Amino acid sequence: MKHFPIFVRLEGRRVVLSGGGEAALAKLRLLLKTEAHLTVFAPTPAPEIEGWAAEGRLRLVRRAMEPGDATCAVLFYAADEDDLEDARTSALARADGAMVNIVDNLEDSAFITPAIVDRDPVTVAIGTEGAAPVLARAIKADLEARLPATLGTLARLGKAFRRAADVLPMGRKRRDFWADYYFGAGPRALQDGGEAGVKDALQDLLEKHENVAEREGHVAFVGAGPGDPELLTLKARKALDSADVVIHDRLVTPEILELARREAILIDAGKEGFGPSMSQNEINALIVEHAQAGAQVVRLKGGDPTVFGRLDEEIDAVTVAGIAWHVVPGITAASASVAAIGQSLTKRGRNASVRLLTGHDMKGFADHDWRALSRPGEVAAVYMGKKSARFIQGRLIMHGADRATPVTLVENASRPDQRRIATTLDRLVRDMDDADLTGPALMLIGLAPRAVEVEDTKTKQEFA
Structure with missing residues (x-):
């Protein structure tokens, strides 16, 4: 990964662009969706840029960029559509301390602008490090079709309610509340009663979760399949997405472990034939320990857990400890x-x-x-x-x-x-x-x- 994806806060901060043609217009259409203070340097700006300046949406300076013009700018775009002018203006911006993007010049740019799916405040950024712009556009089109337009409204209302929801303890209980909101109560309330209905639903949902006891620990014995992430079952993906702790063996590939929830604790309990490994009793104790602490545990095994996976021994251990469990089969080797x-x-x-x-x-x-x-x-x-x-x-x-x-x-x-x-x-x-x-x-x-x-x-x- 040569480009690390981040979201830069632009609210109230300065962004400078040099250029007044088609390349400048393409960047400005994206930047105008932010709350940045935009400054454009262009001797002959396009009519659209003049119109945005007249509306007060950006500041237009009708001349070429000069030293000091990018002072205090967090980002700079060179969109002059002329290699020599782009090199000149980007050098000036670097001297002023700005991060530089030169349109259609990946090698000399310090950052790139991804394809964006906008469901403000939900934003999906898609980047291919310049390798496949057509692929990025195809992914964007697919996500645009999949993500409902109401997603941004739900996220905006949820954000305003976050402080009230902080009365719930951090961890599983708070995550359950937000999962119920975004994937159940929220969409139903928005459809039935609009934004006012959502606000009422949030309060009702909070009271419900405040009165619900902490969920007890649970163990899912999940088959990771032979290694290809695309061979995981939907149930396996769902289990990984909700796991607090993932205890995996050595045959589970890094690509599959990447699918676990970012906050999940990953524990390598690999057993290797005829070599050093964690004993089965140690693995059993580890599963029981985390589940008794209230964690949703995924015991992730390569292939299918019912085939040479010592599943019975682990089920016996959690059963004796009084812990609930279920098995998610996988594709065996x-x-x-x-x-x-x-x-x-x-x-x-x-x-x-x-x-x-x-x-x-x-x-x-x-x-x-x-x-x-x-x-x-x-x-x-x-x-x-x-x-x-x-x-x-x-x-x-x-x-x-x-x-x-x-x-x-x-x-x-x-x-x-x-x-x-x-x-x-x-x-x-x-x-x-x-x-x-x-x-x-x-x-x-x-x-x-x-x-x-x-x-x-x-x-x-x-x-x-």
């Missing part, structure tokens, strides 16, 4: 991985069942029905199987599996750095070592990528 290779886990005439195994549970592996899995056409998805690949290979071959059985490894399924490695049971360990897998990988036994043909024991690799 097996589903994402099989989609990545263009296959399905089951297929008519091939296999009517599929096995989900975890390579982390070596004791469970030893007791597994390997003879059944070694039959032609059988399919299994092995989670956390990198370190146990040699054991899997040996067990299957020992029980009669064809050495040419296709095996596909999918690393970082659904993510931008996803890789698919197509191999065979015979070459599994060697090809895994050659691939040098560093991310989470799922092993699909009995399946090859649709786009990859495996001939005899010769292995082809496809990287996506």
Whole structure:
């Protein structure tokens, strides 16, 4: 991020612009929506600028800019539509201490003006750092259609009521009040009774929330999916948006954690097979501790929490503590991985069942029905199987599996750095070592990528 987005307070402050043509008009139409003191330097200003000056909306100086003209200005726009004049006026403004924007000159500008969706006092700014103005305009058009015109009225009335609402304690109770206002009582009151109705509704809503006890802690066990934020369910997004505390494992991607509420406490409780990690008892205690303190806790797990996520142990812990909970399922890695290779886990005439195994549970592996899995056409998805690949290979071959059985490894399924490695049971360990897998990988036994043909024991690799 080369440009950090901020909202600059312009109320009563000075903004200077040099230029009188189309570029100046485009900037002034935006700046006139603010409460800044605008000064325009233009020897030959457009009629619109002259009209705004006559109305007292800006100060017009009919000459070229000179040293000292930008003194005390917080922002300066060079809109002369002439490279040499823009360079001259921007140098003068910098000398006077103003932040400079040169129209259509990203490299020499200290700040940029984003595309704006105006629902005053609600303002949405959209910037692409100059990379894709067309995309910014498309996003603006989409938001314009989505955000009702009444949004600004609700925000303005809500702002005037904030001091009264401060009688509610900070935190969850105050947030619940404002959520009820903006997404329920406020829009209904505005539609039924206009602004007067909204003011009455705010007072009634405040009295209601003053008399409501603090919400008790709650735990949501949420599946984060395989890593792609677009694969999150709507329920998962809603849970993250309302969470006070998010306790996540190491497979949850930064892009998904970014979706949590900014004020939420993020706790990394990552467990790593065969390596250092937080114990399950410590994780259970952490969940219970925050929920008993009244927090809305999201226990965020990669994939689906019901698949090799030790969900039962955590549910037992919160149940014993008398804490309410619910489960939000997610897309498991097996589903994402099989989609990545263009296959399905089951297929008519091939296999009517599929096995989900975890390579982390070596004791469970030893007791597994390997003879059944070694039959032609059988399919299994092995989670956390990198370190146990040699054991899997040996067990299957020992029980009669064809050495040419296709095996596909999918690393970082659904993510931008996803890789698919197509191999065979015979070459599994060697090809895994050659691939040098560093991310989470799922092993699909009995399946090859649709786009990859495996001939005899010769292995082809496809990287996506």
